Amino acid sequence: MRIGELAKATGTKAETIRYYEREGILPAADRTDSNYRDYSGNHLAALTFVRRARQLGFSMAQVRELLALSHHDDNPCEDVDRLVQQQLAEVERKISDLMALREELGRMLRSCQADKIGECQIIGSLGRQSVM
Amino acid sequence: MRIGELAKATGTKAETIRYYEREGILPAADRTDSNYRDYSGNHLAALTFVRRARQLGFSMAQVRELLALSHHDDNPCEDVDRLVQQQLAEVERKISDLMALREELGRMLRSCQADKIGECQIIGSLGRQSVM
DNA sequence: TATGCACCTTGTAGCAACTACAAGGTCAAG
DNA sequence: CTTGACCTTGTAGTTGCTACAAGGTGCATA
Numbered sequence: 520m521r522i523g524e525l526a527k528a529t530g531t532k533a534e535t536i537r538y539y540e541r542e543g544i545l546p547a548a549d550r551t552d553s554n555y556r557d558y559s560g561n562h563l564a565a566l567t568f569v570r571r572a573r574q575l576g577f578s579m580a581q582v583r584e585l586l587a588l589s590h591h592d593d594n595p596c597e598d599v600d601r602l603v604q605q606q607l608a609e610v611e612r613k614i615s616d617l618m619a620l621r622e623e624l625g626r627m628l629r630s631c632q633a634d635k636i637g638e639c640q641i642i643g644s645l646g647r648q649s650v651m
Numbered sequence: 652m653r654i655g656e657l658a659k660a661t662g663t664k665a666e667t668i669r670y671y672e673r674e675g676i677l678p679a680a681d682r683t684d685s686n687y688r689d690y691s692g693n694h695l696a697a698l699t700f701v702r703r704a705r706q707l708g709f710s711m712a713q714v715r716e717l718l719a720l721s722h723h724d725d726n727p728c729e730d731v732d733r734l735v736q737q738q739l740a741e742v743e744r745k746i747s748d749l750m751a752l753r754e755e756l757g758r759m760l761r762s763c764q765a766d767k768i769g770e771c772q773i774i775g776s777l778g779r780q781s782v783m
Numbered sequence: 784t785a786t787g788c789a790c791c792t793t794g795t796a797g798c799a800a801c802t803a804c805a806a807g808g809t810c811a812a813g
Numbered sequence: 814c815t816t817g818a819c820c821t822t823g824t825a826g827t828t829g830c831t832a833c834a835a836g837g838t839g840c841a842t843a
Contacts (some may be wrong), residue, residue: 521790521791522790522791523789523790523791532830532831533790533791534830534831534832535829535830535831537792537793538829538830538831542829553791553792553837553838553839554791554792554837554838555790555791555792555838556791556792564778567778568777568778571776571777571778572777573829575752575755575756575777576752578828578829579828579829585774585777588774589774589777596763596771596773599763599771599773599774600760600763600773603756603759603760603773604760606756607753607756607757607760610749610752610753610756611753613745613749614746614749614750614753617742617745617746617749618746620707620708620742621739621742621743621746623707624707624735624738624739624742625739627735628732628735628736628739631728631731631732639728639731641728641731641732641735642717642720642721642731644703645700645703645704645717645721646696646697646699646700646701646703653819653820654819654820655818655819655820664801664802665819665820666801666802666803667800667801667802669821669822670800670801670802674800685808685809685810685820685821686808686809686820686821687809687819687820687821688820688821705800710799710800711799711800
């Protein structure tokens with residue numbers, strides 16, 4: 520399997536796959552006689568894992584941890600649980616930040632009844648006069 | 652007013668202020684005899700505006716637009732409205748993405764009853780494609 | 784056989800929005 | 814006179830890719 524095929528199969532750009540290899544997130548592929556990367560089913564599984572974790576918002580560092588954990592079948596799940604819980608908490612924090620933002624942006628839009636910038640409540644609420 | 656004071660007054664790092672100046676987001680400050688930046692009330696107002704907009708999630712490019720708009724008192728508010736609405740839409744999109752993520756992470760946590768990685772549903776589910 | 788085209792290789796640089804040094808200058812207090 | 818907090822410039826690092834550039838390979842077609 521060449522890099523383009525793997526890319527298509529996983530919805531990842533070839534450049535990203537090479538990047539993962541450079542970063543040690545994915546193991547290096549075998550090479551053909553002409554030096555093309557040659558991937559196996561294991562690589563496909565590994566890349567799928569990585570992409571899935573990234574989609575779920577895990578950082579590269581967390582993905583590394585998850586990968587390391589996934590290679591030790593006998594270890595307890597606790598560490599995986601902890602990572603997922605951490606990520607969940609992070610996501611919840613972001614959601615509540617964004618909901619506050621949504622509130623505020625909505626309030627700004629409703630507040631401005633003017634039609635000239637000079638009286639615009641939005642511009643006003645951003646901080647009043649500037650020198651530029 | 653020196654850069655450190657302005658930094659404290661606005662909750663911005665001095666380095667960030669210098670960065671804004673380099674980027675043309677803030678006008679250059681006057682200089683003292685010893686070449687220190689010397690800020691006025693106008694600079695304070697401008698920086699407050701910028702920080703507020705950034706906190707609301709506007710990109711640097713959008714902040715530039717907002718600043719430009721804010722300097723033309725006679726222009727209609729429409730363009731400002733459009734930017735705020737754009738930003739609101741963006742925030743809403745992010746919220747719904749994150750809520751989907753929260754769902755999925757929650758599902759992962761609930762799904763895993765195992766205590767060994769070997770049977771861990773979380774690790775398992777990372778290796779599978781999902782239809783979010 | 785030649786040629787075109789899609790694919791592959793490496794290496795380097797760019798994106799956003801800062802942040803973190805390093806190496807040195809300035810200034811007030813003790 | 815020294816200490817320490819502050820300031821200056823310039824450069825490089827952060828995250829997770831993405832976009833070239835310059836060249837090699839593989840295969841179908843003229």
